[in-house]
Amino acid sequence: MQGEAEAKTTREMELLGLLPYWLETSQGNAIPNDVKMHSLFLLTGPNGGGKSSILRSICAASVLGICGLMVPAKSAVIPNFDSVMLHMKTYDSPADGKSTFQIEMSEIRSIVTRATERSLVLIDEICRGTETAKGTCIAGSILETLDQVGCLGIISTHLHGLFDLPISTNNTVFKAMGAETVNGVIKPTLKLTDGVCRESLAFQTAQREGMPDPIITRAEELYESMKESKVQYVPVVPGMGSKPVINGSKSEPLAKEVERSILVICQKGVVKAGEVACVIVGPREQPPPSTVGASCLYVIIRSDKKLYVGQTDDLVGRLRAHRSKEGMQDATTIYFVVPGKSFACKLETLLINQLPLEGFKLVNKADGRHRNFGTSALYHDAIPHEALTLQT
Structure with missing residues (x-):
């Protein structure tokens, strides 16, 4: 950890060799990552690509570091955040009469109204509980708001339509969880990279979890028909x-x-x-x-x-x-x-x-x-x- 005086002034976070400490390194799924965060990250990646894991790892490292405890990384430079705000996947609350999306909007409202330039904001799978087009636009507006705040953090998403919106940002960079092709099969690398990943691996993930082959085949046919319906001459x-x-x-x-x-x-x-x-x-x-x-x-x-x-x-x-x-x-x-x-x-x-x-x-x-x-x-x-x- 850096010195206390330096930690109070820096607005950059650097975590080298950051590990998802709850996973077994010997099994090959605890992949270390170097995270150098100077701004807000808009994170994309395939299903099972490690988006949620890296958010949890960063959150744990930040809280532990601020408390002066050991951090699951080789080295760490952690700002003196005034708050660490984490939003993960939500579920409905029948007792409160609220749907999944209502719960999500309530939690994210608390984040966007309280975040400052000294906050760490981590939002996983933003606007996943509503219709895609409007959810994408709400996510874009939230991204712009947090960008203007100037906080550090990550917003992860499968809403690739965000990249087609006329969003105005100055404090946001695009990051992706990598993937590679091995013997003709696309596999996540669990490594944080620059850029945008539009690959979801949805069909591959469903098949791996035992979804019947006829369903996967029909889904692929429907996907192709959907793409063709968007093309005109x-x-x-x-x-x-x-x-x-x-x-x-x-x-x-x-x-x-x-x-x-x-x-x-x-x-x-x-x-x-x-x-x-x-x-x-x-x-x-x-x-x-x-x-x-x-x-x-x-x-x-x-x-x-x-x-x-x-x-x-x-x-x-x-x-x-x-x-x-x-x-x-x-x-x-x-x-x-x-x-x-x-x-x-x-x-x-x-x-x-x-x-x-x-x-x-x-x-x-x-x-x-x-x-x-x-x-x-x-x-x-x-x-x-x-x-x-x-x-x-």
Whole structure:
């Protein structure tokens, strides 16, 4: 623990090697984490990813440290908080005539009305007891309020719609509980990372807990139908076909223009319509773990509106490297998965040569030197169509 005088002045908390002390290290589920908290965290992660565990660990470490007791961490710098406020999952109270959501709102009301810049606020699974759309908006408003207060803390959520709201924050960063792909199966790492995780692992979790396979299969079918119902085709440029537009998308116009051009270029005899599924990754978002080990084409849209085209088998690692460079932290990325590295290289050349013809400026043109593939009107005849068809 730090000295008393220093603890009274610092507003930063640092817990190195923090452990969920109630779990067995020998069983592999007590994973240490380094928590350096200078602001409010908006925490996402899959089911079973360790969100609740890290909230409990931070809460216990803070209370123990303030009391001058041993902390379950290798080292700790803990501010002299005026209050530690924790809200975990709630249940209804029939005796009080209150539903689960009413209890939650009552508890969070106490937090937002009493929190100060010297408070530690920990809220787990915010607004989970009501209709998703309105619950998301209430959660966004609560996040803005706590951000303005300037307290330290974590708000964990599965409400990914928060990232599509026009929320104004200055004291909030995005954190995620990591996941990795092992033998084709996505597994939580229980490690705290930067960014946003939109993977819930809901189907996998339900199956692991014994939910009958027909129910899981039907749920997956319904999920796919729900995604398809959000896609409509609208004309974009006369004579150039249609593009898929996601209802309610908050993607910036330039990203939509780049996506349209990617689809148009890829469909000029290279792939059939609908076989390229572009995914937009926001500046602070992470690609899903399923992209690790998969061949991907990606286009980074820089803040100066110039594009970088690349291909990789590790999109998560590649974007991390790009974002470490100055001026790239706020860049948006568009990617799509392709069947194999060889095909990825050819499509990379194609996009580098063709995107400038669509009116975009590129920062990497060296990989477009194979111009016979990228510019010839007969390039699709030179390669068997079977080798060019993307598998969905």
